[in-house]
Amino acid sequence: MAPRHEIAHLAHVQLLTPKLEESVRFCTDFLGLRVVGSEGDRVYLHAWDDYQHHTLTLRAHRHAGIARTHLRAASPEALRGRVDAIETTGYGIGWADGEPGFGPTYLFTDPDGHEFGLYYEAEWFQCTEETRPALKNQAAAYPSGGVPARRLDHVNFLGRTPGDNRDFLVDVLGALTTEQIMLDDGSVAAAWTTFTNKSYDLVYTRDNLGLSGRLHHIAFAADSRADILRACDVALDQGVFIETGPHKHAIQQTFFLYVYEPGGNRIELCNPGARLILAPDWHRVDWTEAERAKGQAWGLKTIESFHTHGTPTADDLTRET
Template identity: 70%
Template sequence: MTIKHEIAHVGHVELLTPEPEKSLWFFTRVMGLTEVGTEGDSVYLRTWDDYEHHTLKLTAHSTSGIRRTGLRASSREALDRRVAAIEAAGLGVGWRDGDPGIGQAYVFRDPDGHELEIYWESEWFEAPPELAPSLKNQAQAYPALGVCVRRLDHVNFLAAEVEPSTDFLRDVLGGHPTEQIRLDDGTIGGRWMTFTNKSYDLVYTRDWTRSNGRLHHIAFATDTREDILRAADIFLDNDVFIETGPHKHAIQQTFFLYVYEPGGNRVELCNPGARLILAPDWKTITWTEAERAKGQAWGLKTIESFHTHGTPPL
């Protein structure tokens, strides 16, 4: 049976940082997210066009990395069906009370060990007077601060092996692979998965260390390519390390810029543009190792650290 649209979208991520004050400065003052609450060692932040309570949970920790990724189901019935499928696959952890603004969530792991949660009940954000937008179809006013990223776009996990986790996303959660890299030995080195009409929501790429559960990057979308060019100057002025870009990916054709936030996690700014997957019978695009060796879309070679840097560090 083909599973379609049981996952509505990637809702939020919990990011770990050993530099909580500096990371909070980066995400609020430089990236332009809005702080909406605190709880223990965690701060809740949101992008201005997110309809939910928060987009990012930033948690102080002894090291960097990603703790959990939240997926919103498309209905209560879809949630129940996906939980049953996860339990049948033997990867369930169990129900927990959700974070602020989120109802009960079911926690599970992918075959590589990354922790995710799926939920349905979600509190729509109601802006206080100082954040109230002029347009009623917008969740909050445009912050006009720093980069002003619009929304969380995708998460790229590192995995010891790509295929078990992406097969799990396909068979249990209803994800569809839109593009992939097939290495010369026949194995999959990277796979881009979508739950929606977006070209990708979750990505798995092979961890060169063959470790489990690490993060490559989280990505935030901007309105335009020009926002990313402006962001490069903002990062420069704020002494934020730019790893690579601005440039254009060959895979998915995304305009990109990668930086490291102060806690060490890689963050991407991306502008996917108007590229949507509208074909219901989309056939996965496969890239060879030789094709990927040519570099990015306009000839820029992929920087070595892009293959070696992940969080938490080993």
């Protein structure tokens, strides 16, 4: 098992979209992110309380999905140690130049084929006069429009074998599994893992279509439940598709809203975001198949698309082959 806390946190993600301009407008007008740069087919966006240069990269592509998930190492020594560990697994790809604001990045995949980047060197977000906050311990001024999303909270991947991906994160990157769903046949249907004192950073859910490398959703933390309720009205005014919510998850107890951005990716708004796990000897919570069949903690019954929609879609992958 790898040492804990050599991964500092989930850092930022590259999201693919076939409708780049519309996806950018969604991120700025609805989520309240700010554009901090662009380069070719990529646009870089910042959440108002993220200390790093940017939170999200939108990349033009023929279909939706997640291109890469970036993690920041806790130190240069931790970076070297985790790279050495990854290379023993056969999942390493190699070093690449980082995105603007980020240093050399080591690329690798999980057992399911999702691509990751691991780095240490990072440029902190630099305020302009327009974005300078009144409080110096805040990264940027509170946006006047949109939700607004405070920070990237977690990523939920779809995969063939959640247990294998969970074990990779634990054994190679030092993650902790906080909750999981155990089916009656003994297999793992989903696992929630963390690198920090948050209750979860990365989630793996079994892909009911039996596909690999897909995305279920990325999530942004909102300051309050009131922000999520307001987001429903903003979504209505802006024509944003609401898939389900607001409800409360039983697992992790998150108050949530799920929407689709114009490219087709599912986006969650959550409060309080992940809970805090302070116990050094945390006892993993296992949910049974019968317990999960009861649905959410409260709210409407989970709709079918929540179990079937992922990006890229099966049709997208068929067209690729």
